[in-house]
Amino acid sequence: MSVGYVTGGxxxxxxxxxxxxxxxxxxRVLQGFGLFVLAIFVAVGATLFxxxxxxxxxxxxxxxxxxxxxxxxxxxxxxxxxxxxxxxSAIGLVLAVPIGIxxxxxxxxxxxxxxxxxxxxxxxxxxxxPSVVYGLWGFIVLGPIFQDTIEPRIQGLPFAHGNPLPVxxxxxxxxxxxxxxxxxxxxxxxxxxxxxxxxxEAVFGLGGTRWQMIRTAVLPAIRxxxxxxxxxxxxxxxxxxxxxxxxxxxxxxxPNSLIxxxxxxxxxxxNEFTEATEPFxxxxxxxxxxxLLIVAVIVNVFARLLVWSVSREVRETV
Amino acid sequence: MSVRAVAELDRRTLIRQSARTSHGRRxxxxxxxxxxxxxALCIALVPLISIVIFTISKGIGAWSVDxxxxxxxxxxxxxxxxxxxxxxxxxxxxxxxxMALPIGFIVALFLAEQGGRFASTVRFVVxxxxxxxxxxxxxxxxxxxxxxxxxxxxxxxxxxxxxxMLPIAIRAGETAIRTVPxxxxxxxxxxxxxxxxxxxxxxxxxxxxxxxxxxxxxxxxAIGEAAPLLFTAIGSxxxxxxxxxxxASLSLVVYFDGIQPYPDIQRTAWGTALTLLVIxxxxxxxxxxxxxxxxxxxx
Amino acid sequence: xSGMPMKTVISMxxxxxxxxxxxxxxxxxxxxxxLGVRFGSKLALSGVNMDFPTGRITALIGPSGCGKxxxxxxxxxxxxxxxxxxxxxxxxxxxxxxxSPEINPTEIRARIGMVFQRPNPFPTxxxxxNVVSGLRLNGxxxxxxxxxxxxxxxxxxxxxxxxxxxxxxxxxRLSGGEQQRLCIARALAVEPxxxxxxxxxxxxxxxxxxxxxxxxxxxxxQVTIIIVTHNMQQAARVxxxxxxxxxxEDRVGHLVEEGLTLQIFSxxxxxxxxxxxxxxxx
Numbered sequence: 001m002s003v004g005y006v007t008g009g010x011x012x013x014x015x016x017x018x019x020x021x022x023x024x025x026x027x028r029v030l031q032g033f034g035l036f037v038l039a040i041f042v043a044v045g046a047t048l049f050x051x052x053x054x055x056x057x058x059x060x061x062x063x064x065x066x067x068x069x070x071x072x073x074x075x076x077x078x079x080x081x082x083x084x085x086x087x088x089s090a091i092g093l094v095l096a097v098p099i100g101i102x103x104x105x106x107x108x109x110x111x112x113x114x115x116x117x118x119x120x121x122x123x124x125x126x127x128x129x130p131s132v133v134y135g136l137w138g139f140i141v142l143g144p145i146f147q148d149t150i151e152p153r154i155q156g157l158p159f160a161h162g163n164p165l166p167v168x169x170x171x172x173x174x175x176x177x178x179x180x181x182x183x184x185x186x187x188x189x190x191x192x193x194x195x196x197x198x199x200x201e202a203v204f205g206l207g208g209t210r211w212q213m214i215r216t217a218v219l220p221a222i223r224x225x226x227x228x229x230x231x232x233x234x235x236x237x238x239x240x241x242x243x244x245x246x247x248x249x250x251x252x253x254x255p256n257s258l259i260x261x262x263x264x265x266x267x268x269x270x271n272e273f274t275e276a277t278e279p280f281x282x283x284x285x286x287x288x289x290x291x292l293l294i295v296a297v298i299v300n301v302f303a304r305l306l307v308w309s310v311s312r313e314v315r316e317t318v
Numbered sequence: 319m320s321v322r323a324v325a326e327l328d329r330r331t332l333i334r335q336s337a338r339t340s341h342g343r344r345x346x347x348x349x350x351x352x353x354x355x356x357x358a359l360c361i362a363l364v365p366l367i368s369i370v371i372f373t374i375s376k377g378i379g380a381w382s383v384d385x386x387x388x389x390x391x392x393x394x395x396x397x398x399x400x401x402x403x404x405x406x407x408x409x410x411x412x413x414x415x416x417m418a419l420p421i422g423f424i425v426a427l428f429l430a431e432q433g434g435r436f437a438s439t440v441r442f443v444v445x446x447x448x449x450x451x452x453x454x455x456x457x458x459x460x461x462x463x464x465x466x467x468x469x470x471x472x473x474x475x476x477x478x479x480x481x482x483m484l485p486i487a488i489r490a491g492e493t494a495i496r497t498v499p500x501x502x503x504x505x506x507x508x509x510x511x512x513x514x515x516x517x518x519x520x521x522x523x524x525x526x527x528x529x530x531x532x533x534x535x536x537x538x539x540a541i542g543e544a545a546p547l548l549f550t551a552i553g554s555x556x557x558x559x560x561x562x563x564x565x566a567s568l569s570l571v572v573y574f575d576g577i578q579p580y581p582d583i584q585r586t587a588w589g590t591a592l593t594l595l596v597i598x599x600x601x602x603x604x605x606x607x608x609x610x611x612x613x614x615x616x617x
Numbered sequence: 618x619s620g621m622p623m624k625t626v627i628s629m630x631x632x633x634x635x636x637x638x639x640x641x642x643x644x645x646x647x648x649x650x651x652l653g654v655r656f657g658s659k660l661a662l663s664g665v666n667m668d669f670p671t672g673r674i675t676a677l678i679g680p681s682g683c684g685k686x687x688x689x690x691x692x693x694x695x696x697x698x699x700x701x702x703x704x705x706x707x708x709x710x711x712x713x714x715x716x717s718p719e720i721n722p723t724e725i726r727a728r729i730g731m732v733f734q735r736p737n738p739f740p741t742x743x744x745x746x747n748v749v750s751g752l753r754l755n756g757x758x759x760x761x762x763x764x765x766x767x768x769x770x771x772x773x774x775x776x777x778x779x780x781x782x783x784x785x786x787x788x789x790r791l792s793g794g795e796q797q798r799l800c801i802a803r804a805l806a807v808e809p810x811x812x813x814x815x816x817x818x819x820x821x822x823x824x825x826x827x828x829x830x831x832x833x834x835x836x837x838x839q840v841t842i843i844i845v846t847h848n849m850q851q852a853a854r855v856x857x858x859x860x861x862x863x864x865x866e867d868r869v870g871h872l873v874e875e876g877l878t879l880q881i882f883s884x885x886x887x888x889x890x891x892x893x894x895x896x897x898x899x
Contacts, residue, residue, distance in 0.1 A: 030432065133572065211347060235449040
């Protein structure tokens with residue numbers, strides 16, 4: 001059987017999973033494609049930066065620190081949109097994380113197997129619903145509900161003053177929460193199901209109740225993975241455009257209340273780019289895109305490092 | 319009895335007592351915890367189910383033969399449809415798939431075959447790129463296609479969607495190729511097949527179901543995107559098939575029509591949303607079924 | 618696994634045998650009557666009747682699938698955590714019917730502890746937190762009690778000297794054998810009457826295995842031990858009493874014979890026992 005082996009299978013040189021290729025040129029072609037793809041993604045960042053450069057040079061550091069966005073006077077400050085993006089994403093996560101984890105724990109630990117499987121699949125399918133559909137529903141269905149029912153109720157609270165509108169930061173945050181929920185739930189449920197029976201039985205063997213078992217054997221084991229999923233969800237929320245654009249209210253000011261309208265970095269670009277005729281306007285919008293890109297990359301790198309450290313932990317303890 | 323033994327006996331009694339008395343409290347805490355989790359599940363399901371129900375109920379009213387065969391009409395004039403958007407989505411996404419899938423799968427092969435720092439770097443960058451906001455990729459396509467050409471086009475939209483689809487195609491493709499058992503790789507080499515490339519054809523063929531699954535997932539993601547199309551294909555009211563022109567797409571119709579105040583235009587938006595939802599669900603369910611059949615086959 | 622000839626499994630003489638047989642059998646710690654376990658519609662174990670003597674080590678032996686682990690897990694109501702499992706018959710801890718509806722399974726499990734096949738310390742907890750986890754789960758918070766119990770049970774598990782200076786470090790840093798002794802300490806910390814052990818050394822190397830086997834002879838002064846093992850030599854080395862279970866094509870898992878280890882291995886009453894301990898089957 002060793003006759004005809006082109007690779008060094010028997011001489012120990014072959015790395016375990018990867019087959020050494022006999023054809024060097026072929027290998028280089030594959031590497032070339034890898035390099036090409038790498039170049040594409042780097043080019044995305046570089047191109048945007050180049051296009052945004054005129055605005056950066058024009059506004060200087062004021063681009064990031066300025067609170068005023070006034071194209072007609074060529075004043076471009078990104079703070080209102082940084083605030084809008086962070087606020088809506090924060091609301092989204094604050095709502096989605098506890099609900100998502102709670103729902104996942106119920107599916108993994110309490111629901112009978114059939115129901116858990118069916119509901120789990122339903123939740124995963126819902127993760128594939130396009131953002132425009134979320135946005136349409138949010139605008140036409142949820143917005144009026146917010147205006148008529150929810151916002152008047154919370155109007156008295158300190159951070160929720162203003163007139164009830166069918167658009168606003170809170171509404172956008174809630175839509176983001178709904179969009180991020182399926183992913184957090186699905187990942188948490190999968191992680192919980194993967195906790196080995198022997199960890200669970202250790203708790204039962206000591207006289208723990210089912211809830212104690214969940215708190216002692218399941219939750220700590222899935223902690224890092226869940227954080228990774230949450231950070232990934234954050235990444236998605238930060239860059240979400242269409243759903244937010246429907247309901248954010250297209251107002252270029254730092255929102256001073258939860259029910260006030262606002263603007264995120266993504267929605268600003270969506271709303272203004274096609275009409276950007278003022279000097280530096282288009283370039284400034286591209287500058288906003290660069291900021292958005294930087295934020296998204298940082299968050300995603302963090303998430304991937306977390307996921308990478310989880311799989312390393314698992315490998316070390318096995 | 320030694321002092322230690324007496325102490326242990328006391329401890330034993332203490333432990334038994336504590337176990338008994340704390341039991342009631344622990345059970346109640348557990349019940350509350352379970353109830354909260356169940357509540358969370360209900361809260362999570364309500365909006366999701368509402369979206370599906372609303373889309374179906376409001377969208378089905380818009381569906382008709384005219385809807386799928388006519389061009390859009392201005393507000394107030396009945397008989398309008400989304401045929402240009404249907405064809406537009408098909409063209410734009412089809413071209414994007416043709417651009418992204420082959421490249422993506424070759425890179426997937428690269429990652430599955432080769433270890434080393436370069437491959438790990440590529441994999442890491444691809445994973446991070448999967449989270450890039452779609453609108454920034456749309457602006458990228460605007461900068462490299464629309465600006466030089468001087469006009470909006472379906473081609474630029476396809477480029478944007480292709481960049482969007484790449485990470486999915488690469489990672490899902492790598493997973494599919496990795497499920498091919500090691501023996502098959504080695505058998506190909508052992509047959510003395512000169513060109514490693516030909517040996518690869520054995521591997522790629524057997525990974526085919528997984529690659530189809532990966533393709534379906536990538537396409538399903540691309541079809542739903544509107545943000546990258548805003549400044550590339552920008553939408554259109556007429557029937558367009560040329561790649562150098564602006565073109566309509568289902569996702570753009572949902573957005574542009576959805577924000578308009580006219581009820582019949584909004585109904586078109588719902589109808590289109592339902593169409594999108596059906597297409598995306600069909601693609602996802604098929605990819606799932608295929609993946610399940612594949613798993614059974616390789617067992 | 619080929620067996621050794623019968624007479625070298627236990628090296629003994631007739632005088633040792635006679636003195637062992639002359640000792641009165643201690644009162645039972647656990648009594649099992651007509652015990653069976655059904656998973657869904659499939660019966661895995663049936664009709665087991667036996668006593669487990671207090672202060673002794675009883676080994677459950679038999680070929681794979683004979684139901685020895687199933688029997689073990691029915692002694693601390695662990696089957697109730699598996700959906701679809703049903704336990705038939707009765708199990709008594711002294712006078713207490715452990716399956717009585719008035720008794721909570723969690724109480725029983727604090728009195729009948731368990732050590733599992735693969736060491737399973739809680740990976741995110743330190744050595745100290747692992748050892749006292751059982752106490753905390755049962756509502757004990759007082760530091761002084763926790764500290765005392767931790768030292769006492771780590772000493773019992775022959776682990777105190779190696780870990781007393783690093784109690785706050787992660788439990789996963791310990792070797793496999795040390796982790797298993799940590800699990801033993803953890804189970805001992807809640808002061809059970811009985812310690813169930815499900816093939817506790819099968820995942821360990823021979824040195825770790827022999828250290829734990831030696832440990833068992835000391836531990837049995839504190840707790841009654843019931844140990845499942847697929848290793849006959851281990852059963853012969855370690856246990857005072859032995860129970861041989863068997864499964865056949867036409868018969869589900871059942872108890873064939875039980876008694877003094879010396880007797881089971883030298884003069885078994887049932888021919889199937891003799892075949893198993895001499896290595897002809899299993």
